Amino acid sequence: MNFDYLQDCMDATVNTYEKMLGNVPVVVGERYTQTGIINVHDVTALIGFNGDGLGSLLISMSQENAMKTISKFLYTELTEVDDDVLDGVEEIANIVAGAAAARFKFKTGLGLPTILLGEKQRIHGNEDAPWLFITMKTEAFGEFTLGATLKEV
Amino acid sequence: MNFDYLQDCMDATVNTYEKMLGNVPVVVGERYTQTGIINVHDVTALIGFNGDGLGSLLISMSQENAMKTISKFLYTELTEVDDDVLDGVEEIANIVAGAAAARFKFKTGLGLPTILLGEKQRIHGNEDAPWLFITMKTEAFGEFTLGATLKEV
Numbered sequence: 301m302n303f304d305y306l307q308d309c310m311d312a313t314v315n316t317y318e319k320m321l322g323n324v325p326v327v328v329g330e331r332y333t334q335t336g337i338i339n340v341h342d343v344t345a346l347i348g349f350n351g352d353g354l355g356s357l358l359i360s361m362s363q364e365n366a367m368k369t370i371s372k373f374l375y376t377e378l379t380e381v382d383d384d385v386l387d388g389v390e391e392i393a394n395i396v397a398g399a400a401a402a403r404f405k406f407k408t409g410l411g412l413p414t415i416l417l418g419e420k421q422r423i424h425g426n427e428d429a430p431w432l433f434i435t436m437k438t439e440a441f442g443e444f445t446l447g448a449t450l451k452e453v
Numbered sequence: 454m455n456f457d458y459l460q461d462c463m464d465a466t467v468n469t470y471e472k473m474l475g476n477v478p479v480v481v482g483e484r485y486t487q488t489g490i491i492n493v494h495d496v497t498a499l500i501g502f503n504g505d506g507l508g509s510l511l512i513s514m515s516q517e518n519a520m521k522t523i524s525k526f527l528y529t530e531l532t533e534v535d536d537d538v539l540d541g542v543e544e545i546a547n548i549v550a551g552a553a554a555a556r557f558k559f560k561t562g563l564g565l566p567t568i569l570l571g572e573k574q575r576i577h578g579n580e581d582a583p584w585l586f587i588t589m590k591t592e593a594f595g596e597f598t599l600g601a602t603l604k605e606v
Contacts, residue, residue, distance in 0.1 A: 351503075412507050
């Protein structure tokens, strides 16, 4: 991989959060790579990249932070993780992934997003497709994890 | 959608289980459709369809049934849900999805598979992309759920 696709995903996230949510996320700590069994937060959006790049993007946050984020997105006070919250997380992930794919160095389309909900969830990353992660944070909505895996095909 | 894509996925599953695992799964009960928040089993493989069809395939089973299935697949006795089990589930899902896509009426590629692991996991299916499900079973490995969502783009 000859370009920094996580940086593209981070830039796409900053732009999307600024435009759609009025809050600019900042990076917390260093980026890290994981394969094998990977812990994720309770609410996790997964969306595939396909075309000349094959991979996935992940945005993962606590239930509380998901409610805060989507309450702002929908201009309404949401107090449980229901259909509206999960639809909202899906929409934001879709916009971020689309903006990221547009920045990639090769032609990449988007798959259908899937939202995961559960406690102590883990995903499994194949050795061939390591995930890069970074933690990001906004004052208003708290921390979330942004992850991406991508390989040229 | 003018063809029965779940049937294609079921046929692909029967073929794959017969060839790779030496066991022919049978259908348990009726197929059903779900949107919104959907319960899945502890070990769930998700793989996207893209190209002229956009969607996903899901194979979901208990941890016990995953260990039984992959023990047979790898000709070894697996007693915990580790990397090997999750890699095996991923490989089987990938073969099933590839065989299903080859049967579809329009040109469809595969995304990168993701394996989910967790207790009381749920996924969220958008109203625009309802999931079709069927429960299947083999004598040797017990029940599993096969699901698919697909729309022409």
